[in-house]
Amino acid sequence: MSRLAKKAPSLCSDSPLDKAEVQTKLRHLSQLLRSCVGPSGRLKQVHNNIGGQVTTTSTSCVLLAAISSSHPLLNLIIQSVRSHVSRFCDCGLQAGILCISLIEASERGALRGSVAIRVYKHLLSLCDAYLHQDKCGCVVQLDFSSSQNFITLARSVVSSKPACVLTGAEQLHISTLLVKSFLLTVPCSSPGSAALGRTITMPMEGLPVLDSAVFPGVLLDLPEFITEFHTSGPLRVALFAISLAGDLPGIGDGTVEVHQGVDTDSQVVDELMKIAEQVVQDEVKLLVCQKVVHPVLQHYLRSHGVVVVERVGIRFMEPLAELTGARPVGTLHTAIPSKAYGEVKNVQLRPFGSKNLLHLHPAEQSVTCTMVLCHRNETMLNELKVACQKAEHVLRLTLREPKSLLGGGCTETHLAAYIRHQCEHNNRETASTLGCTPGEYLLGVEAFCSSLECVARALEHSHSSSIIDPTGAHHWTLQADVTPEQMQSHVCGCGLRNNYKRSCSMTEGPGFSPELPEETALRCRVLDSFTAKKNALQVAVETANIVLDVNFIIQDKN
Numbered sequence: 001m002s003r004l005a006k007k008a009p010s011l012c013s014d015s016p017l018d019k020a021e022v023q024t025k026l027r028h029l030s031q032l033l034r035s036c037v038g039p040s041g042r043l044k045q046v047h048n049n050i051g052g053q054v055t056t057t058s059t060s061c062v063l064l065a066a067i068s069s070s071h072p073l074l075n076l077i078i079q080s081v082r083s084h085v086s087r088f089c090d091c092g093l094q095a096g097i098l099c100i101s102l103i104e105a106s107e108r109g110a111l112r113g114s115v116a117i118r119v120y121k122h123l124l125s126l127c128d129a130y131l132h133q134d135k136c137g138c139v140v141q142l143d144f145s146s147s148q149n150f151i152t153l154a155r156s157v158v159s160s161k162p163a164c165v166l167t168g169a170e171q172l173h174i175s176t177l178l179v180k181s182f183l184l185t186v187p188c189s190s191p192g193s194a195a196l197g198r199t200i201t202m203p204m205e206g207l208p209v210l211d212s213a214v215f216p217g218v219l220l221d222l223p224e225f226i227t228e229f230h231t232s233g234p235l236r237v238a239l240f241a242i243s244l245a246g247d248l249p250g251i252g253d254g255t256v257e258v259h260q261g262v263d264t265d266s267q268v269v270d271e272l273m274k275i276a277e278q279v280v281q282d283e284v285k286l287l288v289c290q291k292v293v294h295p296v297l298q299h300y301l302r303s304h305g306v307v308v309v310e311r312v313g314i315r316f317m318e319p320l321a322e323l324t325g326a327r328p329v330g331t332l333h334t335a336i337p338s339k340a341y342g343e344v345k346n347v348q349l350r351p352f353g354s355k356n357l358l359h360l361h362p363a364e365q366s367v368t369c370t371m372v373l374c375h376r377n378e379t380m381l382n383e384l385k386v387a388c389q390k391a392e393h394v395l396r397l398t399l400r401e402p403k404s405l406l407g408g409g410c411t412e413t414h415l416a417a418y419i420r421h422q423c424e425h426n427n428r429e430t431a432s433t434l435g436c437t438p439g440e441y442l443l444g445v446e447a448f449c450s451s452l453e454c455v456a457r458a459l460e461h462s463h464s465s466s467i468i469d470p471t472g473a474h475h476w477t478l479q480a481d482v483t484p485e486q487m488q489s490h491v492c493g494c495g496l497r498n499n500y501k502r503s504c505s506m507t508e509g510p511g512f513s514p515e516l517p518e519e520t521a522l523r524c525r526v527l528d529s530f531t532a533k534k535n536a537l538q539v540a541v542e543t544a545n546i547v548l549d550v551n552f553i554i555q556d557k558n
Contacts, residue, residue: 011555016073017107017547025074029067030100033093036063037458039159056163056379059386060092061085072555073547080543084536089393090157090529091536094412094455098540101454103547105447113548115436119444122434124541126422127415131405131534137472138414140524142402147179149404150395153527154178156407157391163383164375170209177371178388181214182395184369196399197367199392200319203381207353207374218323219350219357219370220288220309220316234363235285237342239320241328243291244310246272271332272297278336280304286347286360290317290328307347309358323360323368397531405533407526408493409456409466409475416449417473459493469497495525 016022035042036058046066047054057063064082069075077099085092106116130136142149155175158164166174185197202219204211246268276297279287286307287293293310301308312320317328326342348359352372362368373388375381398404405411423430423445431441456475457466467476474492482490491498 008557011557013553013555014551016071016550016553017103017113022071022073023104023107025069025071026100026103029074029077030097030104032063032067033060033096033100034458035461036060037093037097037160038461039162040459040461041160041162042461043163055382057383057386058163059161059383059390060096061089061390062386064092064096072553073550076547077543080539084539088397088529088532088535089390090532093458094533095536095540097458098451098455098537099544099547101451102447102541102544105451106444106544106548109443109447111440111443111447115434115440116444116447116548117545118434118436119441120448120541120545122430123419123445123448124538126419127537128534130415130418131530137418138406138411139530140404140406140527142398142404144402147183149527150179150182150398151175152524153398153404153529154182154391154395156526156528157394158384158387161383161387163380164387165380166209166384173210174212174384174388175391177212177214178391178395181369181371182392184214184216185367186399187367188365195367196396197322197369198319200316200368200370201385201388202357202370202372203385204352204355204372204374205378205381206376209375209384211352211374212372214369214371215350215359216369217344217362217366218316218319218360218368219372220312220360222309222349222356222358233346235344235347236283237286237288237320237324237326237344237360238279238282238284238336238340239317239324239326239328239342240287240289240291241317241330242332244272244275244289244297245292245294269294269296273300275332275336276300280306282336282338282341284341286344288312288316288320290314307358319368320360323362323366325363394529394532397529401531403530404527405530406474406494406496406524407528408495409459409477410473410492410494410496411528411533412452412456413468413475414473416452417468417470419445419449419452456493472497491525493526496523 013019032044036044041058043056043058044063045054045056046062055062055066060081064078064085067078069078077096080099081092081096084095102116102120106113111119131139140149142153151172152175155171158166158174158178159171181199185199187194187197199214200218272294273296279301284306287301287309289308289310290312291310293308298308298310320326321328321342324342324344327340329336329340343363345361345363348361350357350359352374357372371388373381373385375384406414423442427438427441431438434441436444453466453468459475459477460466463480465478465480467478468474469476469492474494474497476490476492478490
């Protein structure tokens with residue numbers, strides 16, 4: 001019998017944010033996130049200590065999934081950011097940086113936690129109200145009559161992932177494909193409630209990025225020995241969600257009794273041949289199987305002009321059912337009903353490198369498309385695939401709110417300038433309402449604004465510096481070796497302003513002027529998702545308030 005140990009009491013610690021260990025861990029997490037931000041962010045390699053695949057990334061969803069901490073406060077921050085990223089797919093790094101900056105700014109300013117919570121909550125409501133104003137100086141309305149806005153938005157997401165290693169022409173090409181695939185998944189005319197379609201991504205390693213393409217319909221892998229075939233007109237399709245290899249698990253549950261001298265293999269093949277004969281008799285021209293098809297069955301079907309595609313996997317079954325209208329067959333015990341068959345308009349062979357892909361054209365209007373994503377090696381291709389998934393989701397968010405925000409740190413510096421401008425007056429009344437002194441209120445305002453600016457400064461790498469325009473509050477990131485001649489034409493982070501000399505030398509100006517110039521959407525070089533960044537701001541402030549409100553931590557050490 002094993003020795004019984006007495007249960008150890010739980011460990012209770014107070015004021016966790018005052019502990020040097022917690023402050024060090026928060027600082028290290030902030031430095032990790034800050035170093036990944038932007039097109040010039042530093043890459044991280046994720047691997048475990050027992051070997052396995054090494055992942056090179058700067059993407060929050062990949063990075064945070066690999067981070068584990070023994071401290072509950074850090075886990076709270078990480079899980080909050082991961083929850084945001086799982087819903088909105090963007091601005092995860094910014095949410096984490098802002099959350100930790102708010103916590104650290106409150107501690108540096110010796111601001112009481114309860115006061116900081118009330119002030120942060122109040123300033124968050126000011127930001128939210130301002131972002132929904134018609135004359136907000138950092139919101140760009142998106143025009144669905146032009147694709148340029150959406151290409152800029154998609155390019156901003158893709159270009160912020162340096163592990164993709166894309167040239168300017170490759171970034172533009174991928175961004176254009178993303179917008180094209182997005183538009184193909186939006187139903188044009190659908191009575192009643194409409195549902196968005198889907199984009200299937202097929203990665204192709206070893207091909208140039210500019211070979212990437214988008215096709216309406218579905219593309220499937222073909223065996224290497226099929227190099228050409230000719231079809232015309234609508235084709236009947238049969239989908240099988242079970243194995244056609246004749247293995248016993250495909251037959252069903254129960255006990256199998258085998259009499260002596262009976263050849264089970266031939267019996268199984270005979271049963272499969274009945275299915276094949278019915279498929280040929282029903283004039284099916286394309287058979288797609290989720291699993292394996294028996295070689296004898298394949299030979300018989302192909303000799304009768306039926307194209308056989310096997311091992312497509314479960315991820316293709318639902319898109320194929322939607323595209324063709326077929327119902328996947330899930331049993332071999334009954335004949336295939338006629339209503340289980342589907343139809344495609346045409347089938348076409350598309351070569352990509354050494355592979356042949358079968359292109360299934362929809363018989364009717366479809367909201368399913370396939371993106372063939374090419375890159376030079378596996379590491380770049382994996383990161384590009386993640387970036388494209390993020391950009392696709394960001395584009396879909398514009399259907400809910402057709403807006404975007406200025407990128408390149410300009411939104412954060414603009415909001416900080418707006419908050420300072422709004423808090424110049426009526427400090428005593430606001431402080432009284434929040435239950436704090438005017439001095440504490442101003443300390444909270446400065447902590448909030450400096451934290452927003454900290455997110456913008458995260459774009460600085462390699463000894464670069466930041467400049468903020470006092471009028472429009474736009475943000476510049478300047479390299480250390482920039483010359484005076486280059487300063488004249490240096491544009492801000494979002495690309496709207498290039499009057500660098502005037503902005504950095506201005507000490508007394510006309511004050512904060514938030515209005516945007518005309519044709520802002522066409523002039524912006526970097527745009528951020530309105531919905532994702534607004535939620536990131538909310539998640540960061542709310543998570544920081546929860547952390548600031550924690551006075552005790554109880555840990556079970558058993």
